[in-house]
Amino acid sequence: MVDASTAFTLLLLLYLAVQLVKLQRKKKQFPPGPTPLPIIGSLWQLKFVKMHRDTLMEEAKTFGDIYTLWLGPFPLIVLNGYQGVKDGLATHPEDFAARPITPFFRNMGKKVGIMLATGETWKTQRRFSIMILKSLGLGRRTMEFQIQEEACHLVESFMNMKGKPMNPSSFLTLAVSNVICAVVFGHRFSDDNKEFHDLLETVEHMFRFGGTFWQYLYDILPWLMHHLPGPHKGVFSDCDILRAFIRNEIRKHQERGVPSEPGDFIDYYLTQIEKTKGQSTPAYDEDNMIQSIFDLFLGGTETSSTTLSWALLYMVAYPDVQAKVQKEIDAVLTPSQTICYEDRKNLPYTNAVIHEVQRFSNIVSTGMPRLCTKDTMIRQFPVKKGSVIFSNMASSLYDPKEWETPRQFNPSHFLDKDGNFTCRDAFIPFSIGHRVCLGEHMARTELFVFFSSLLRTFNFRLPDGVKEVSIEPIWGATLRPHHFEICAVAR
Incomplete structure (x- = not known):
């Protein structure tokens, strides 16, 4: 007679065999890719657990630049190389403008705001946020003034170190974050504000978690992970801390009343809430306001500050590049001249170096996933409504078909034969399509001025x-450099 444990084992093996057959049938409906297994999908291969920048590019050598990976039972269509990313996101951009609301995204973003929302909520909040940013001076001198002011504070902070070894990361993060704080909250935070420094460390912790095996595991087994301890619990706690901070800033605005002339993002949003209060289903409420600010704060802090950290790291790694930048700046600008974004036109080499920093560091190695909103095609592959699209941004910025020396730090990638600045189509660090970064112009200005x-x-x-x-x-949600120290010696 078969005992209970043997019967359970046989039933489990039968279940897995049936699921494997179903999975292989389902696999034929998608672009080719590595063989998935029941429950764990492609994660049975260690390389997909310990992801690095080249993992997805290596798979493309076997399966082509449009292929399928499986996150547990869920298929992910990967776009690789500049042409693959372009064909997937730019040919029919409206078909891939949605965001898949995975268990992790749902818990983190609550399906509101901009970055982790989709559908009408995303469209409404993004459109309104862009309108506010433009009203506050995005793309004009008013916002550039904030960036120039923070650049002065940043230079002063470096000067105070008197050439001693330091890690520049915290100084850069504070400077970049204060730009978005001035826009959103209407004020900056001082260098000695411990609460704000703790908040920036919280944000850094969130980005460290993103893109790790723990996030994938949460999306595969959310019901189990919800009850288990682990770093995911810390990330959700960090989200609550940031929301509480934002909520406190909103309360301060409410206590002093909505001004006749809005001066920051919160003022504009509170005014809009008042205007739409009588509607049956208002699109503007406190939850969407908090999450939109949450998204702007994260997006406006981590990416630019990390890119600047890489920039300074490359300057000590490639001192000849540093010297050439300084020679060009000295020839064009006076020591007392306030640097503005327009100066990039007269500093082609400096501009090329900044772009090469973005290309070579490639801090957002894989773009945020997109969701297909209707049955469509990517090249010869049919893509069903509801399919998740994963764009490998690194593969575009490292594409050997687009760059002469993709694995080398080479500012000449952005210079023509006469030394004039030129930007290539494959340079897409801010993504492409309808989900392109809404703070792109602000980020470009920050990088150049700082x-x-x-x-x-x-x-x-x-x-x-x-x-x-x-x-x-x-590896993480952004690719950060290892801890390093440099000396900033006054010239």
């Missing part, structure tokens, strides 16, 4: 006794 201000003022070098520095990234 980088040029620092290079004009300081020589950056490694501390005494340090011979080299790693330029390999740490």
Whole structure:
């Protein structure tokens, strides 16, 4: 007679065999890819657990630049190489403008706001947020003034270090974050504000978690992970801390009343809530306001500050590039001249270096996933409504068909034969299609003004006794450099 444990094992094996057959049939409806297994999908292969920047590009060599991975039972259509990403996101951009609301995204974003919302909610909040940012000076001198002011504070902070070894990350994060704070909250935070520094560390912790195996595991087994301890619990707690901080700033605005002339994002949003209060289903409420600010704060802090960290790291790794940037700046700008974004037109090499920093560091290695909103095609592959699209941004920025030396830091990628700046179509660090980063212009201005201000003022070098520095990234929601220290020596 078969005992209970043997019977259970046989039933389990039968269940897995049936699921495997179903999975293989389902697999034929999608672009080719590695064989998935029941429950774990493609994660049975260790390389998909310990992801690095080249993992997805390596798979494309076998399956082509449009292929399918399986996150548990869920298929992900991967777009690889510039042409693959373009064909997927730009040919029919409206078909891939939605966001899949995975269990992790649902818990983190509550299906409201901009970044982790989809459908009409996303359209309404994004459109309104862009309108507010333009009203506050996005793309004009008023917002650039905020960036120039923070550049002055940043230079002063570096100067106070008196050439001693330091990790520039916290200074850069504070400067970049204060730009978005001035826009959203109407004020900046001082260098010695401990609460704000703790908040920035909370944000950094969230980005460290993103894109890790723990996030994938949460999406595969949310019912189990909800009851288990782990780093995912800390991330959701971090989200609550940031929302509480934002909620407190909103309360301060409410206590002083809505002004006749809005001065920041919160003022504009509170005014809009009042205007639409009588509607049966108002599109503007406090939950959407908090999450929209949450998204702007995250997007306006981490990406630019991390890119600037890479920029300074590359300057000490490639001192000849640093010297050439400084020579060009010295020839064009006076020491007392306020640097503005328009100056990039007269500083082609400096502009090329900044773009090469973005390309080579490639901090957002894989774009946020998109959701197909109707049956469509990507090249010869039919894509069903509800399919999840995963764009491998690194593969575009490292595409050997688009860049002469993709694995080298080479500012000449952005210069023509006469030394004039030129930007290639494959340069898509802010993504493409309808979900392109709404803060792209602000980020470009920050990178140029901050980088040029620092290079004009300081020589950056490694501390005494340090011979080299790693330029390999740490995997996460953004690719960050390992801890490093440099000396900023006044010129």
